[in-house]
Amino acid sequence: MKKFLTTLGISIFILFNSFSQVDSTFTKQYVDEPLSDIIVDVENHFNVDVVNSDIPINQLLISTNFEEATFGQVLRYILDGTGYFFMELNNQFFIFESSFYSKEILDLVHANYTNAEFDILGKQSGKFNSVEVGRKEVVISGQVMQSSNDQPIQGVTIKNTSYNEGTLSDVLGNFKIKGFLGENNLVINSYGFASENLSLNLNNDTTLTIDLNSDVITFDEVVVTGNNAQEKVDRPQGGLEKISIRQIKELPTFLGEVDVVKSIISLPGVNTVGEGSSGFNVRGGNVDENLILFDGIPIFNSSHLFGFFSIFNSESIESFDLHKGGFSARYGGRSSSVLDVEGRKGSFTDRSLSGSLGLISTKVSLDGPVIKDKLAARINFRRAYTSLIKTFVNNPEIENKEAGFYDLNVKLDAKFENSSLSFSGLLSGDTYQFLEDTTSRVQNTGASLIYRNYALSNLSFLVKSSYSKYSNGISNPDTRIGFDYESNIEHTDLAAEVIYDISSSSYVEVGIQSILYRLNLGELVPNTEGAFNSSDAGKERALHNSAFIDYGGKLFDKLNYSLGLRYNYFLNIGPTTIYEYQENQLPYKNVSDSTSISGNSVYNTYSGLEPRVSLSYSINKKSSVKFGYNLTNQYINLISNSVAISPVSYWKLSDSYIKPRITNQVSLGYFLNMDIFNFQVEPFYKWQTNLLEYRAGSQVFINESLERDLLLADGYSYGSEFKLEKSGRLNGWLSYTYSRTLRRIISNVNESVAGEIFPANFDSPHNFNAVVNYKVSKRISISSNFQYRSGRPFTIPESIFEYQGTVYANFSKRNDGRIPDYHRLDLSMTLKSNLKKTSKFKGEWNFSLYNVYARRNPFTIFYGTVGDGRLPQAYKLSVLGSMFPSVGYNFTLK
Incomplete structure (x- = not known):
């Protein structure tokens, strides 16, 4: 496990003492205090060593009032919306940057727990089931083309179903849509073409070329209208057929x-x-x-x-x-x-x-x-x-x-x-x-x-x-x-x-x-x-x-x-x-x-x-x-x-x-x-x-x-x-x-x-x-x-x-x-x-x-x-x- 985490990048995780050693609560009020100062207070109170010099979020100013908060509650609050998340693994706490969130990490974590324990862990960590909140945005752009003749297709519906974002391709087939670091699922629909589903694991902005095949001789050809039903709801123009x-x-x-x-x-x-x-x-x-x-x-x-x-x-x-x-x-x-x-x-x-x-x-x-x-x-x-x-x-x-x-x-x-x-x-x-x-x-x-x-x-x-x-x-x-x-x-x-x-x-x-x-x-x-x-x-x-x-x-x-x-x-x-x-x-x-x-x-x-x-x-x-x-x-x-x-x-x-x-x-x-x-x-x-x-x-x-x-x-x-x-x-x-x-x-x-x-x-x-x-x-x-x-x-x-x-x-x-x-x-x-x-x-x-x-x-x-x-x-x-x-x-x- 340590070898795997080292491969991800030693500088982006922080090792805490085991959770069993932390049984007290934390009460303190902050008004526009740097996150780095709050982390020092948390280290001293819970007797843990946090290596945080490489984390860019330390300069954030936070105003809050902790009252008898547990260690997990404090950590969840200060990381919420920062693009970082934490989880417990073998009685240790790790903080990960969202760009390293992946299915492989969850599989490794899950292997150490029963299903019931893993569900409890998800509630405790609060982040690894869904890292959408506070995740860094990326831009997914590209062009939609006909596979048969490489011509652009106008009016194609591109929807990121992972985050309920949608857009249409322009007259040149070009599109831009918002995504987030990690898993993104794109669904592409257009009249007369077979639907496409793309699963993307992103760590930065990306550009795609999407080729659509003509929708011929399949049952789906009679549901071409249904493929674009959501587009009718989303687009601003009424009276368009x-x-x-x-x-x-x-x-x-x-x-x-x-x-x-x-x-x-x-x-x-x-x-x-x-x-x-x-x-x-x-x-x-x-x-x-x-x-x-x-x-x-x-x-x-x-x-x-x-x-x-x-x-x-x-x-x-x-x-x-x-x-x-x-x-x-x-x-x-x-x-x-x-x-x-x-x-x-x-x-x-x-x-x-x-x-x-x-x-x-x-x-x-x-x-x-x-x-x-x-x-x-x-x-x-x-x-x-x-x-x-x-x-x-x-x-x-x-x-x-x-x-x-x-x-x-x-x-x-x-x-x-x-x-x-x-x-x-x-x-x-x-x-x-x-x-x-x-x-x-x-x-x-x-x-x-x-x-x-x-x-x-x-x-x-x-x-x-x-x-x-x-x-x-x-x-x-x-x-x-x-x-x-x-x-x-x-x-x-x-x-x-x-x-x-x-x-x-x-x-x-x-x-x-x-x-x-x-x-x-x-x-x-x-x-x-x-x-x-x-x-x-x-x-x-x-x-x-x-x-x-x-x-x-x-x-x-x-x-x-x-x-x-x-x-x-x-x-x-x-x-x-x-x-x-x-x-x-x-x-x-x-x-x-x-x-x-x-x-x-x-x-x-x-x-x-x-x-x-x-x-x-x-x-x-x-x-x-x-x-x-x-x-x-x-x-x-x-x-x-x-x-x-x-x-x-x-x-x-x-x-x-x-x-x-x-x-x-x-x-x-x-x-x-x-x-x-x-x-x-x-x-x-x-x-x-x-x-x-x-x-x-x-x-x-x-x-x-x-x-x-x-x-x-x-x-x-x-x-x-x-x-x-x-x-x-x-x-x-x-x-x-x-x-x-x-x-x-x-x-x-x-x-x-x-x-x-x-x-x-x-x-x-x-x-x-x-x-x-x-x-x-x-x-x-x-x-x-x-x-x-x-x-x-x-x-x-x-x-x-x-x-x-x-x-x-x-x-x-x-x-x-x-x-x-x-x-x-x-x-x-x-x-x-x-x-x-x-x-x-x-x-x-x-x-x-x-x-x-x-x-x-x-x-x-x-x-x-x-x-x-x-x-x-x-x-x-x-x-x-x-x-x-x-x-x-x-x-x-x-």
Whole structure:
């Protein structure tokens, strides 16, 4: 035993006489006395020899009152909180520095005692069972990487379960967490990756590189949500939903197509106006209020074929985050939500070919290293053929019409010693012919380049640039009345961000961004010269500069916080024509003059601050209360006087007449983690100004003075979201949202409209979703998805009147009626083969039933012509009124 202790270090222990020789008590009061003097008094009183010259804690000042204290009580008190502990061994007392605390020491001590004696010794020594109190802190830092391609992983949960400390990895995979000398246990979890447990015996600060393996073909893949349940409780942001592509693939599909946008509609607070509609609504926001990013590329239309399919190929996606409120100050430009989609990276080591064959589309993916361990690539292509839809829709009017789409995604990743470079590109196009001799086209083009540097342990930065263009058009080849129409929006940006870790529990992030917008509001050109005159709604340009700062961390082990501030400076740039009006409030009527702005002249500016606050208070280890507030300014608007995005919808910048949309949102939520269950409830309230509504009979197509057909409105939304989630073999979630979205016209118009409060076109008070997945075996899984939502509002005719021999309908207040409620049930089953990880070929079959009971859900209500002295006849339009079966086969070849 003496040999062992000598190896540990003779200078750090102190030998006392045996405890049996010390049978007296000690009484004395000290006020700011050096610890070394107290030890001398203890030596003299108990007749022991303490060798303490090498102990640095001797200079501590202590104030206390010992009254009939035993030797053990005195020793426990003076060592408490110093980083030292003591224990009795063979009738001798030893003082150890905490860095020498180890399991081996306890094993040696335990060998000299029976279990009962060892338990008594633990109570006497007071330190060796748990040396957390007063232990010297250390910093555990490092980076989390994907084992397959050595790419950093963002948002990984790292928790030191020994001391209830937790943190998340940043965009570069870096993390810092507090630890203590001695034993530390780290648990690492991330969506789509197998969990890791690390046991560390530390005597100083340490740096780690943690490699996570993809979580494939195991039972654990269905409990990916449960792995991150504690993260939902700990993180300060409320209104944040994280879903991996593996969870999305378990949901029932429409004609075999895995759909990101349809999956988020099953989450609380998210809604859509119906099947066959592009976009989605979040917490009472319009479809244009969602910032959608794919690897940093802004997406202006997230759907193919009017919303039947998502623009995101499931094979090109790793995961996504949906921020419904309290989002970071790094995000700007939209009012309601941020959908941040991370593209799937290529492997630096292994090549593979994968694909899928379905009734409506074919997918092919190539993945592998270009330069092994240095440059990886992934290419995804999808082509859809939609003839099957016409079979189920059974509408003779579209029997000879064509529709289809394609998309191509390319991703390159290069890694260096302390940095990485990533390129992502996308190209997609839609062509559909729903009217005789008229073809509609939609195209998305985008690319991003992101450089990350993490050479310093506590400082990292990135520089990124992106380009995105969305265009839509209509063509008619008729030689007499044929035409070509197109509108588009281009987005080019450059940004830089720096993240500095102040400590293991706090950070600061700063960044700048500059965006150049170029818009074509619509141009109509005849195919035949002289058929009719060309029309041009004009072109617009603007520069949107911004800077932000985010500061976050933890206080008192209970309060997690994220505080942010974003500053915007928006400039309208020529050339353009500005019309001047006699009136000074929307809607403008009489043009008095016009001014031409040429070149790069700035003719209008806006600026504003956007504060962001997210707080989370831990009630206990399993539950927390969260508060969030954010203010946003939105400088672009989607112009469409229909409930959904149409072929003639287009984007419009804020200008001298159309002011930025200002949105305030506040939320308060409760989050509870109950192991396999977790529950959340989050009420919210949102109020908005400078919203755009449309005059009755407004003309928005090719309108160079659009402000004359717009109404200004205020709006507010309120509601509460509920979600109960379960992990395990039977997993899924139940979500319910009650919300209202109301508008109030404030423009200077006739008294029947001014001040009118009415529900927005997408107001839906009740939304319920049930998603259930069950693993029958390792090969077979089944899932179901049920959706219910209240019917959306519409305006109904309530009477008729005759004027100069013509009968007209007199309509009720705006959006005073509602279409019937919507509900639908979907089912699917997946059969997997070749489950061995060593197998080079893997495949799976997917069978789905969409709209199982063939519900003819109404998309809208419209009315026929007025006649015979009767009110117009109402008609219900159902886009999909049949059950849609599908089968698909997915494979991977390595």
